[in-house]
Amino acid sequence: MTEATAKSELVPTDRLAPALVEATGDPGWSDVRAQLISGGKSNLTFLLTSTAGEMVLRRPPTGALLPSAHDMMREARIQSALAGTPVPTAPIVLADPGGLIGIQCYVMGRVHGHVIRDTMPDGYAVTQEERRALSFGFVDTLAALHQVDQDAVGLGDYGRPTGFMERQVRRWSGQWEKSRTRNVPEVEELGRRLAARIPVQQAATIVHGDYRIDNVVLDSVDPGRVKAVLDWELSTLGDPLADLGMLLLFWRHAGEPDVSSLTPGVTQLPGFPTRADVVERYAAATGTDLGELGFYTAFAHFKFAVIAQGVSVRASAGAMGGQSFGNLDREVQAVAAAGLDLL
Structure with a gap:
C-alpha cells in the first residue's frame, strides 16, 4: 500500500x-x-x-x-x-x-499561531519577560477553564464529578491491564498506592485531561495570549487538580530531562518560571488549597505511563498513520518510578 x-x-x-x-x-x-x-x-x-x-x-x-x-x-x-x-x-x-x-x-x-513542542520559534518569546507572560497566560487559561459554569454552557451532564479521582485511578489501571505487554512493577505499585490515598475533592469543574503547552495555539505576536486550546479527548467533569498535576508533570526545570521522548518541551530554557511559580499563579487565580498537590502530580505520572504504553502498542500495530515512536518500555518504567518517589 x-x-x-x-x-x-x-x-x-x-x-x-x-x-x-x-x-x-x-x-x-x-x-x-x-x-x-x-x-x-x-x-x-x-x-x-x-x-x-x-x-x-x-x-x-x-x-x-x-x-x-x-x-x-x-x-x-x-x-x-x-x-x-x-x-x-x-x-x-x-x-x-x-x-x-x-x-x-x-x-x-484552523487557528493560526504557534504550537510549541521541543523548540521555540525563531525570534519568539526570547526575553524572560515574554517567557513569563507565555507561561502565565497558559496557566491563566487553565484557571479560566476551571471557573467555567458547566451548567451554563450546557455541559452539566458531561461527566460524573463525584468520586472522580477514585474512578480515574480505576480507569487507568484498567487501561494498563488492556494495553500492557509485560509486567512493570512500578506502574502496578503506583496504581495501588494511589488507590489507597484518594484525597477529598474540593471542587467539580470542567477538566481538560491533557493540558500542556503543545496542546494550545499561542498568538504569534503576543506570547501571553492563548488563541485556542486543543486536544479535548480526555475532557470531562471532575477534579480540577488533576489538570494542574498533569501540567506540572510536563513542566521541567533547567537540567531536568524531558518526561518522555513523546513530549519534549521548552520550559527548561532560561527565562521560564519554576513549577513553584506556576503553582502560585494558579492558586492566586483560583483560591484552591494545594496541600494535596503531590498526589495529583503522582497520578499524572501514572496516567502518562499508561498513555505511553498505549501509544507504543498502537504504533507497533501500525494504527498511528505510519508514525513510529521507538521502544518506550524504559520510559514507561521511569515515569512510574518518578511517580512513586512523589508519594
Whole structure:
C-alpha cells in the first residue's frame, strides 16, 4: 500500500468533500486534500487544504480501540460549548458519528499561531519577560477553564464529578491491564498506592485531561495570549487538580530531562518560571488549597505511563498513520518510578 493510498483510506476525501461544501457553503471545498499532521500520539489529526482555505480533521487511530477512548463527538461538543467563554477553542465546522468517513470524526477551523513542542520559534518569546507572560497566560487559561459554569454552557451532564479521582485511578489501571505487554512493577505499585490515598475533592469543574503547552495555539505576536486550546479527548467533569498535576508533570526545570521522548518541551530554557511559580499563579487565580498537590502530580505520572504504553502498542500495530515512536518500555518504567518517589 502506498502512502497516498493509506492516507486516502484514513480520510476518504471523495466522501468528505461534499459534506464540507454543504457545511461551509463554499464550493472550493469540493477538491480537498488531507495531510497527516505529525505530533498526534493518540487520535490522528489531518490538515485539510483546498482553494477555499485550510481546516483540520480529527479521527481515531486505526485498529482495535480501547473502550470509551477516542470519542470524537465529545471533543467536538466541548469545543462548541466553550465558544463565547474565556477559554478559546477552534470553531467546529462539522462533527459526524461515523457515517461520513466510516468512523467518528470532526472538522474544525484552523487557528493560526504557534504550537510549541521541543523548540521555540525563531525570534519568539526570547526575553524572560515574554517567557513569563507565555507561561502565565497558559496557566491563566487553565484557571479560566476551571471557573467555567458547566451548567451554563450546557455541559452539566458531561461527566460524573463525584468520586472522580477514585474512578480515574480505576480507569487507568484498567487501561494498563488492556494495553500492557509485560509486567512493570512500578506502574502496578503506583496504581495501588494511589488507590489507597484518594484525597477529598474540593471542587467539580470542567477538566481538560491533557493540558500542556503543545496542546494550545499561542498568538504569534503576543506570547501571553492563548488563541485556542486543543486536544479535548480526555475532557470531562471532575477534579480540577488533576489538570494542574498533569501540567506540572510536563513542566521541567533547567537540567531536568524531558518526561518522555513523546513530549519534549521548552520550559527548561532560561527565562521560564519554576513549577513553584506556576503553582502560585494558579492558586492566586483560583483560591484552591494545594496541600494535596503531590498526589495529583503522582497520578499524572501514572496516567502518562499508561498513555505511553498505549501509544507504543498502537504504533507497533501500525494504527498511528505510519508514525513510529521507538521502544518506550524504559520510559514507561521511569515515569512510574518518578511517580512513586512523589508519594
